[in-house]
Amino acid sequence: MPNSPLSILVTGGAGYIGSHTVRLLVSQGHRVVVLDNLVYGHRQAIVDESVRLVVGDVGDQALVRSLFKEHSFDAVVHFAAFAYVGESVTNPLKYYENNTSEPIRLLAIMQEFGCRCFVFSSTCATYGVPVALPITEANPQQPINPYGQSKLMVEKILADCAVAWGLRSACLRYFNASGGSEDGLIGEDHDPETHLIPRVLMALTGEIEHVDLFGTDYETPDGTCIRDYIHVDDLAEAHLRALEHLASGGESISCNLGTGVGVSVKEIIAAAEEVTGLKVPVRIASRREGDPPSLVADPSLAATLLGWRARHLDVREMVRPAWRWISSQHGGRYSKNDL
Ligand SMILES: NC(=O)c1ccc[n+]([C@@H]2O[C@H](COP(=O)([O-])OP(=O)(O)OC[C@H]3O[C@@H](n4cnc5c(N)ncnc54)[C@H](O)[C@@H]3O)[C@@H](O)[C@H]2O)c1
Structure with a gap:
């Protein structure tokens, strides 16, 4: 742990994972400025008054330069990106522009100001179809969609910047982020929402009619797809540690952030039914x-x-805060079970 608090620029800090991480960083005494264009983020997701929210684009070099002049950042944590895999297939340029070109412009300003610590939101989508399970970092990175490509390109750019001007980065390859804060103040709030746990819960609030179960004939124990659900607070903790590692002179790293526990779609539905006491329309x-x-x-x-290491290994520990959050958006009237 570095002795002095860090001055940190968090891009995309008004989004889901960013806002949880910002809260943790602030609680540890770090000074945080959030840069978010609010295309998908939410002003109210920034709950700490000490955090300055700047509404703007990562690729706006004049704006970013002025922020670096004012705040002398020690590090950047870069969450800002678009993350709809399907849209990336139909509109790849949008993804390469936002997820790859904009970070290049941000990195140029970091180089200009001698800021050499960068924590990057990468993804398990950079692996594509894994050659072996569980997925280690030795698995070849062969993305099967432009979203994954746009993230892998940034990983490669970061490696080149390390050689050229001494940038040190942490590429954190998240699996499926889930859950929300224990106090229920913030949670997952994507629009449109494509992630399984919130969609299962939205089927309970009536926001959607039912949850689609895409495929029941996979070669898995119950025939449905298996994913690794990682609690958003565990992700936040990993970002804090990555920052501390880089700030104290640590070398660049790339690593997976998951629990190592596979959970099937049917198991998520069962967990949601247990937590809420309600029957999920499927x-x-x-x-x-x-x-x-x-x-x-x-x-x-x-x-x-x-x-x-992830602290939350039981998927019910992720469903419970997600339900508390979704339910609170509806005045709590859906809570059958005590949360
Ligand atoms: N949610 C997951 O399960 C998951 C898994 C793997 C990787 N990731 C990555 O983690 C990061 C955060 O994901 P999230 O679920 O919190 O998404 P999110 O959409 O909630 O947050 C992203 C934030 O970035 C902002 N943003 C996007 N482009 C911007 C730009 N050019 N300039 C300024 N702000 C911009 C959005 O307004 C939003 O607030 C993303 O990079 C995503 O690709 C997420």
């Missing part, structure tokens, strides 16, 4: 193109490099 649908049967992390490298 519609069986055919498989979706490009959905691998199983994506589960081997998280051991993050433990070795950062001393980090």
Whole structure:
């Protein structure tokens, strides 16, 4: 842990994972400026009054330069990106522009100001279809969509900047972020929402009619897809550790952030029914193109490099805060079970 508080620029800090991380960073005494264009983020997700929210684009070099002049950042944590895989297939340029070109412009300003610590939101989507399970960092990175490509390109750019001007980065490859803050103040709030846990819960609030179960004939124990759900507060903790690692002179790292526990779609539905006491309306649908049967992390490298391990391993620990959050958006009237 560095002795002095860090001055940190958090891009995309008004989004889901960013806002949880910002709260943790502030609680540890760090000074945080959030840069978010609010295309998908929410002003109210910044709950700490000490945090300055600047509404603008990561790629706006005049704006970013003025922020660096004012705040002398020690590090940047870069969450800002678009993350709809399907849209990235139909509109790839939008993704390469926002997820790859804009960070290049940000990195140029970092180089200009001699800021050499960068924590990057990468993704398990950079692996594409894994060659072996659980997925280690040795798995080849062969994304199967432009979203994954746009993130992998940034990873490669960061490696080149390390050689050229001494940038040190942490590429954190998240699996499926889930859950929300324990106090219920912030939670997952994507629009449109494509992630399974919130969609299952939205089927309970009536926001959607039912949740689609895409494929029941996979070669998995119950026939449905298996994913690795990682609590958003565990992700936040990993960012704090990555920052501390880089700020104290640590070398660049790339590692998975997952629990190492695979959970099937049917198991998520069962967990939601147990937590809420309600029956989830489900519609069986055919498989979706490009959905691998199983994506589960081997998280051991993050433990070795950062001393980090996920604290929440039972998916009910993620469903519970997600339900508390979604339910609170509806005045709590859906809560059958005590949360
Ligand atoms: N949610 C997941 O399960 C998951 C998994 C793997 C990787 N990731 C990555 O983690 C990051 C955060 O994901 P999230 O779920 O919190 O998404 P999110 O959409 O809630 O947050 C992203 C934030 O970035 C902002 N933003 C986007 N482009 C911007 C730009 N050019 N300039 C300024 N602000 C911009 C959005 O307004 C939003 O607030 C993303 O980079 C995503 O690709 C997420």
